[in-house]
Amino acid sequence: MSISVKTFPRLADAAGALSQERGARFLAGGTLVMRSVNEADPSIETIVRSTDPALTHIGLSSGRVELGAGVTMAAILAERELSYLHPVARIIGGPAVREAATVGGNLFAPPPYGDFAAALLALDATVTLAGGFGQRELPLDELLNRRERGQTLVASVAFRRPADGTFRFVKVTRVHPKGAAILSISAQLPLSNGRVSGARIAYGAMGPAPLRAKAAERALEGRTLDAAGIAPALAVAHDGTSPTDNAIGSAWWRREILPIHLRRLLLGEQNVRHS
Amino acid sequence: MAKHRGRGVATINYPIGMNLGGDPSQALVHSNPTGKFTVALSSIDLGQGMKSVTRQICAETLGVPVEDVYVDTADSDTGPHCMGSFASRGTHRVGNAVMVAAREARAVMMEAAAEELEVDPGDLETDGKGSIRVKGAPHRSISVRDVAIAAQFRQGKTISGRGIFLVPLSDVDPETGEMSPATCYAHACLIAEVEVDDETGDVAVLKMTSAYEIGRALNPKLVEQQLVGGAWMGMSHALYETPEPYYPDTREGPRDFNEYLMPGPGDVCPHDIIVLERPAPDGPYGAKGPGEMCANPVLPAVANAIFNAVGVRIDELPITPEKVLRALKARGGVQPARVR
Amino acid sequence: MKTPIQFRLNGEEVATFVEGGTNLLDALRETVGDLSVKGGCWQGTCGTCTVLVDGSPRLSCLTLAETCAGRSIETTAGLRRGPDLHPLQTAFMERFAAQCGYCTPGMLMAAKALLDKNPNPTRENVVDAIGGNICRCTGYEPIINAVLDAARSDSRRRA
């Protein structure tokens, strides 16, 4: 009837409990789990927490960035070194949600949520999973492809710091300043001699999970960021996407406006506001 | 990418009170022994300001300061019947009932004062500051407090009043629809300016200019609350809201405030409002009721502004960017009307 | 199984027992009895239940009560400065920034979180600060103006 709450000082122990306890769910910021608890989701019998300081650790060393899974959007906004991620963190909920919402939780947020996960995808992030028997690393998109909430426990994410001015982000939403995504686009666009090399583009809300726009990435390789240069990428912008209808917008509209917003993002056109 | 601006207008009227009438409201007003008044109602304050507007009406009618009146609502044991807070009836119906009750209480108050001052009640007037004085001889006056004490403890009078207001129920002719739907109407004209993104269908409302005729504005701040908030709701109805996004299909219904779309604080626009007052012959101090009608003109004004901007008509609410984009594609692109 | 928790509520030590899984909103309203906190959705989507935990805005409906043990919680009930109203309360009154009043406590706390960190906010800062709070009556404009007024009057008071 009443839920049991188990708090562990060490993340590994939390991971162990998570795999052993029946109906156990890991509580990070609570934005997803507490709502389910409030709605008496019968699949939740035990809440597992961890006070492990590693969870909230932000590691910045020699171009490599490591974010504990429990780092909140507010913590990211407070870190000047992560300014390129501020536009992403700033539009996740209102201030109160950003105080709670965590990096790890966002990796498991169903569409239309999960814009931060999409940004991490464009940063080629890897994920470190905590397990009862030690940790293991895997690429983020692997996790996103087979994410089953509650089963895996993320300890941290890591990625190489993008070169200044190479990371771009847009979230299309109807309600301002706080609205769920119609879609979001994150892009890392390294340039060498004015030409794109090793672009990474990721979409939010264009499929069951955040996804890489690999065809567009390939089409950008060696191209310049002007109308002619990006045309091939726009032509294949839809590759791999499978948007669905939901309460805030239809799959048709998502498909229609995806290349428009991708073009605006790649050309650096002002995205002042989207209805 | 191209953004196009346009302006649209709508003019509307709105009936005050329940259609066909037959919707009574009652009020009781009484003084405590020291001249402070209580209004007992069963009417509801949903935020529209029922307690505040009836309080001002009562104070005006009694001729006492508003601070000396308190409105107690809603308790079915102490508050007499009221049909309810809907159909823009509160100010008009309940306000009238409070006026009637306050007049009856005032008559007793003036009799009691006359007895104390040994003059004819007809020679007395209230100063609106808490005293009753002889017309033309202001030095001969007595405080409402002393009158209440005298009425209660010496004269054995109850300074109280009962009020009811009822617009008789109208029949409807089944063949012609002949009927008396309402006794007075509020009016409005609203001009909306929008910007339309012809690549995404996004619509932003940039500015609203409106004129509302609402009978007497009993409290300009409460009127402003209604008109500003109502116009926001109108904008929301025009562009955002529905619990059935694929109506008449019932799928994908929103379950929370992330999925149920309404303009946020970042979507509001400047709104110049002008208020006109043509008193309603049967309204309390000529008041009508701005509560409902203020949202209505925004919907068509926005739709007409979109046509003016990009030349497409969206005849289905809400006017989502998707509908605008579909219409633009069907029409083969933007065909702006005369710039206004 | 009930769990004991203790925290500071508007400066006073409070101790109570909660069922496992109880959110802070229900703990404050149903067991502690602070009815100044209102609930609008229990989903984390309306902001009505916003309180401050150690100075930061939190949605009390999404906050596991147990995680607040030893923390300092602020609600509208503690907003007054002694006998005086908080500048935000005064400004909300002067701007007629409440109609039904149900979202007001959450709005006040969201605004306080802003002003405590940023005494001189821009309109954009204010819009962002109340961005997670739904108001169905006012159209937001009076609330935005009230918060800006409060910032001005409070900085004058401090000066």
Add this chain to the structure above:
Amino acid sequence: MLEFRKDIFADERDDNLHEIGQPTQRQDMLGHVTGTSPYYDDHRFSNLLHLKILRSPHAHARIRSIDDSAAARAPGVKRIIRAADVPVNLNTLLSLIQFGKDDEPSLASDVVRYKGEPILGIVATSERAALEAMALVRISYDQLPAVFDVEEALKPGAPSVNSTYPKNTFEYYNKYDHQKLRYGDVEAGFAQADVVFEERYQMSPIEHAPTETNGSIAVPDTNGRFIVYTSTQALFFSLDTSAKINAVPSNQLHFIGGTVGGGFGGKVDTLTEPLSILAARLTGAPVRYRLSRHEEMQFGSPRGGERIYIKDGIMRDGRIIARKVRAYFDSGAYTRLSSYAVVKCAAHIPGPYTIPNVSADVYCVFTNRTPATAMRGFGVTALDFALECQMDKGAVAIGMDPLEYRILNAYRDGDMKAHRREAKNCALIECAQVAAEKANWPLREEFRRMSSLKGGGAVRGGGTVDRTRAPAPAVPARAPASMPQRISYERPTPAAPPPYTAPPAPPPRSAPPPPAAPAGSTHGAPRFSSVFGTRRR
């Protein structure tokens, strides 16, 4: 941002008042900013029980069997409330004013008619306990064909939604399946119009979304009474409805409310009080029934969808001479208040304009969706959207400025309205003029001089567009030749305007209110009402 134009209609106002017109602070503002305003849920009781409702997952289905035995044994469960426990399990809100037949159960017994319809109540020591028990209830259904489109619902062979109204339409005067409005000769008007066009408009449903959801707490009081703290918008409306459904004398119920977290029409339906009272009677304990936000959004009644067709006949000089409206209100599975909105809609046609020939047919249609109810602008909001978009199209069709087109056709004092009452106290033209001035919307001199007073001002003199005679003929005398032709026509216009013919015989004019009741006119059967007592309507 708000200014007054006291100069307009000043002669009709005595502005020498003390309290009226003052920007006095709200009586409830201090309570609001200190969080002390007492909403229904701000009252606390020991041993408070919680009611949760099991709702239908299907839009239309027959209930074959219900097994709640496991739920009844679940921890914390105090009582299961079934349809058979509801003393009077059929009601319609407006039975209080003798309008319509009882058609909606508090708890469905045999058939569910919309997704979300209440079937079972579970009373437990906590909302969680009630929800956990709910997961243990087993119900088997036979799904039935459902209909969701108002015009589909009216076709022969469409699934019948509501057994009280098998034809899927509310019954008016025990006679018609819709509300009629007839004035002048609309077909003659179309025949003589320069431009005739018909358009279709659709409004989807809209949710009230008050920040406080619907709810109530019923508390057993001493001496057999019950105190009910409620979020209702209509205290006695809810009290009398609750008394009827619970079959108790109305003075056994003591309702307390009046401070409500927003309503906008969504708290008129008495969604929670009858069952929270019943639960308190069955358990002898205080019971709270509070809608979750999800319930409020999907199963609390919305503003209903409306489909409206408007056909206009207009002259090139700008006069609208005929308007025909066909409108369908999507009532959902039960009547609630839609039947009534239909009559209000008919009364509002053709909008604030003087049109000599008007015809309207407005339907209240039942479909398998959440029942609709009142919302801000009830019966008028969607119609105003349709009418004002139609006005814009008409102006474009004849190349006239849309605001001048409205001013020309606006009703004036003394004009006759389509429901056969004289227009009084009009102010549409003044609103248009003031808004246009503020927004720098160009109006030509003659339109700036027009007014809402009888005849509309000198400009309309000489009986040119005088509509004070009522009812007007199919085609009033021509307007001044100086009518605008500024932009090119956007719609094909008749090769040559048809010749004017003699006006058809005007319909009989009837005296101003109150007219004698039309013979045999009654809204459903008379029934008990502690609001009005029993009488014919």
